[in-house]
Amino acid sequence: MKTIYYLLKKEFRQIFRNRAMLPILFVMPVVQLLVLSYAATFEVKNIRLHIVDNDQSAFSRELTQKFLVSDHFRLTGVSFSGRVAIDEMQRHNTDLILHIPAYFERDLVRNRKAQLMLSINAIDGAAAAVENVYAMSIIQDFNENIRVSMADDALPSERPKVFSITQSFWFNPELDYKTFMVPGILVLLVTMIAVFLAGMNIVREKEIGTLEQINVTPIKKHQFIIGKLLPFWLLALVELAGGLLMCWVIFGIGVAGSIWVVFLFASVYLLVVLGIGFFISNFANTQQQAMFLSWFFMVIFILMSGLFTPIESMPSWAQVLTEFNPVRYFVEVMRMVMLKGAGLDDILPQLTRLVIYAVLMNGLAVVGYKKVA
Amino acid sequence: MKGFITKEFFHIFRDRRSLIILFGMPIVQILLFGFAITNEIRNVNIAILDKAHDTSSERIIEKMLASGYFVMNGYLESEDEIEAIFQKGKIKAVVVFGPDLDRNLATGGNGAIQILADATDPNTANTIANYAASIVRDYQAEINLNTTVPFQIIPEVRMLYNPELKGVFMFIPGTMTVILMLVSAMMTSISIAREKEMGTMEVLLVSPLKPVQVVTGKVLPYILLSSINAAVILLLGYFVFKMPMEGSLIALMGTTLLFIITTLSLGILISTVAHTQQMAMMISLMGLMLPTIMLSGFVFPIDSMPWPLRFLSNLIPAKWFIIILKGLMLKGVSITYLWKEVLILVLMTLALIGLSVKKYAIRLT
Numbered sequence: 248m249k250t251i252y253y254l255l256k257k258e259f260r261q262i263f264r265n266r267a268m269l270p271i272l273f274v275m276p277v278v279q280l281l282v283l284s285y286a287a288t289f290e291v292k293n294i295r296l297h298i299v300d301n302d303q304s305a306f307s308r309e310l311t312q313k314f315l316v317s318d319h320f321r322l323t324g325v326s327f328s329g330r331v332a333i334d335e336m337q338r339h340n341t342d343l344i345l346h347i348p349a350y351f352e353r354d355l356v357r358n359r360k361a362q363l364m365l366s367i368n369a370i371d372g373a374a375a376a377v378e379n380v381y382a383m384s385i386i387q388d389f390n391e392n393i394r395v396s397m398a399d400d401a402l403p404s405e406r407p408k409v410f411s412i413t414q415s416f417w418f419n420p421e422l423d424y425k426t427f428m429v430p431g432i433l434v435l436l437v438t439m440i441a442v443f444l445a446g447m448n449i450v451r452e453k454e455i456g457t458l459e460q461i462n463v464t465p466i467k468k469h470q471f472i473i474g475k476l477l478p479f480w481l482l483a484l485v486e487l488a489g490g491l492l493m494c495w496v497i498f499g500i501g502v503a504g505s506i507w508v509v510f511l512f513a514s515v516y517l518l519v520v521l522g523i524g525f526f527i528s529n530f531a532n533t534q535q536q537a538m539f540l541s542w543f544f545m546v547i548f549i550l551m552s553g554l555f556t557p558i559e560s561m562p563s564w565a566q567v568l569t570e571f572n573p574v575r576y577f578v579e580v581m582r583m584v585m586l587k588g589a590g591l592d593d594i595l596p597q598l599t600r601l602v603i604y605a606v607l608m609n610g611l612a613v614v615g616y617k618k619v620a
Numbered sequence: 621m622k623g624f625i626t627k628e629f630f631h632i633f634r635d636r637r638s639l640i641i642l643f644g645m646p647i648v649q650i651l652l653f654g655f656a657i658t659n660e661i662r663n664v665n666i667a668i669l670d671k672a673h674d675t676s677s678e679r680i681i682e683k684m685l686a687s688g689y690f691v692m693n694g695y696l697e698s699e700d701e702i703e704a705i706f707q708k709g710k711i712k713a714v715v716v717f718g719p720d721l722d723r724n725l726a727t728g729g730n731g732a733i734q735i736l737a738d739a740t741d742p743n744t745a746n747t748i749a750n751y752a753a754s755i756v757r758d759y760q761a762e763i764n765l766n767t768t769v770p771f772q773i774i775p776e777v778r779m780l781y782n783p784e785l786k787g788v789f790m791f792i793p794g795t796m797t798v799i800l801m802l803v804s805a806m807m808t809s810i811s812i813a814r815e816k817e818m819g820t821m822e823v824l825l826v827s828p829l830k831p832v833q834v835v836t837g838k839v840l841p842y843i844l845l846s847s848i849n850a851a852v853i854l855l856l857g858y859f860v861f862k863m864p865m866e867g868s869l870i871a872l873m874g875t876t877l878l879f880i881i882t883t884l885s886l887g888i889l890i891s892t893v894a895h896t897q898q899m900a901m902m903i904s905l906m907g908l909m910l911p912t913i914m915l916s917g918f919v920f921p922i923d924s925m926p927w928p929l930r931f932l933s934n935l936i937p938a939k940w941f942i943i944i945l946k947g948l949m950l951k952g953v954s955i956t957y958l959w960k961e962v963l964i965l966v967l968m969t970l971a972l973i974g975l976s977v978k979k980y981a982i983r984l985t
Contacts, residue, residue, distance in 0.1 A: 339961075
């Protein structure tokens with residue numbers, strides 16, 4: 248016990264002595280949380296619209312007006328030829344072209360049907376689909392208005408069979424994206440701090456040569472690992488507490504469930520993540536290598552965690568892979584507890600998996616650490 | 621000078637482990653993300669509360685399951701179960717059919733259908749609610765086939781550059797940018813910081829080599845490595861994911877090289893600030909990697925962000941490179957259309973190099 252105490256004292260001194268690292272540890276995450284929470288949104292807003300109106304009629308102007316007043320669209324250009332419009336899209340100046348052909352109004356009144364053209368930049372397929380829905384709903388709205396205003400000469404028809412569809416959105420009725428992303432981004436920041444600091448720390452001692460000095464002391468393997476693990480574990484928990492506080496103060500997102508469940512889960516989760524960091528450090532001789540390896544796994548863990556893109560949409564083999572991803576469980580649990588108020592029994596499956604994972608990774612780290620240079 | 625560059629190459633190529641990671645990583649990531657990551661929404665678990673149990677409800681359920689968007693995950697008995705089932709987290713939406721749908725429809729009333737979505741993920745919730753509603757409307761149109769609609773506007777929609785709305789087309793340019801950022805900016809900054817930390821920088825500084833030569837020597841091997849990586853990623857994108865290559869290959873190579881140089885100068889700038897490898901790494905990581913992923917238009921559309929972030933995104937070199945990549949590969953525009961983006965990257969590079977020269981300290985403290 249005493250050995251571990253001295254080791255801890257040494258580690259903490261080294262962390263807090265390094266003045267240049269302190270702002271990175273404590274200020275950067277705050278900035279990141281602020282910036283990223285606003286940036287991470289799949290909502291589609293401010294669609295850059297280009298209008299080609301070859302009709303110049305009352306109808307075409309009314310339709311254009313409808314697009315302009317909608318807050319989904321932002322007009323970036325008007326022209327009279329499709330060529331110019333496409334050119335604008337090629338130049339990355341616009342994403343959606345509304346093309347109203349000549350005789351649009353005449354066709355609609357005389358032939359009772361008229362055509363329109365929408366060209367959408369579909370490189371971002373998901374956004375394009377949403378842009379399409381927005382544009383279509385404006386056009387349908389407009390169409391409905393026209394139908395009502397011309398209704399007197401419309402054929403009387405039997406009343407169609409209609410379903411009344413109500414949609415309700417639970418837990419987040421305003422569909423605020425920040426509510427969804429903030430808990431996840433918190434996970435991201437805590438994880439990065441833990442993995443990188445821990446992974447780099449041992450390798451740094453290796454590189455500088457101080458690890459050899461520790462190796463020749465009577466310090467046992469597990470004592471050494473615990474001495475390395477505890478400081479970063481505490482540090483990450485402190486960061487988490489700070490992050491939660493910020494979420495509550497700045498975004499008004501509190502913890503709907505019990506805060507102890509969050510911390511219980513986080514403490515197990517951090518053991519896993521730190522274990523992975525140490526495991527990696529066994530395979531790296533230089534900090535550059537350690538960094539590379541950690542980076543490699545981090546990017547995979549983050550992008551495959553369901554934080555940004557839904558896991559359900561992945562092919563089934565990839566879904567199986569995510570079962571081995573600790574970040575996935577923490578993101579899930581944070582959202583469940585913070586937003587939906589899930590209790591301990593709801594998150595039990597995730598918790599047991601992480602406990603097994605933690606024992607495994609730290610076991611491997613202790614076994615893999617050889618007291619030879 | 622030549623000897624010094626050879627030394628740097630030896631340093632890098634001697635380290636087999638790093639080399640394997642350096643070349644293996646992009647391949648694994650591109651393959652993994654290309655196949656797995658998509659922001660499309662499919663296979664959402666839903667539950668059904670069917671109080672009608674008649675033709676309408678059964679036909680609609682059938683249509684929903686056939687659409688591929690939904691996976692059935694059981695029937696509920698009453699509304700009280702909904703909250704608990706959402707809290708478990710697996711089921712994202714519940715569709716409630718009101719009683720006596722068929723009879724209400726036939727007698728001129730409305731058939732009531734409720735779609736309840738777990739909106740902790742607002743994007744998914746919104747999308748699946750819309751999917752479900754459109755399936756119901758489809759069915760509604762089917763049973764109303766005989767009623768005609770006057771004054772119809774028929775919109776023709778063209779999805780340009782990516783008619784199948786594939787997610788890969790977004791992710792390949794993005795992943796390529798992130799990987800180049802890592803290899804060039806992070807690796808150079810760390811390798812220079814390493815010389816400082818180990819004390820070998822002092823040896824280099826007292827040697828007859830000029831600082832410019834030292835830095836050039838450090839950077840050259842990474843230009844080569846990054847170029848190889850870029851080529852591998854592009855080939856994978858082209859052959860495995862069928863990314864089109866519409867524009868000029870020479871322009872693509874030229875701009876890629878330009879971007880590599882931009883990121884390298886960024887790496888040099890970081891290394892003039894950082895004293896230890898750990899610091900260089902944390903700055904690269906927090907200052908480069910996350911903003912590159914989040915603010916470059918790689919995952920999230922920039923146009924949807926609040927204006928301070930839209931403004932900030934202009935400072936991220938990756939944003940401009942992604943625009944160039946998409947323009948050259950998918951839109952097939954000639955480089956003259958992209959002069960603005962190229963110019964911005966050139967200016968950024970010059971500014972970064974200027975800054976690093978100014979901050980470069982000949983003496984170590």
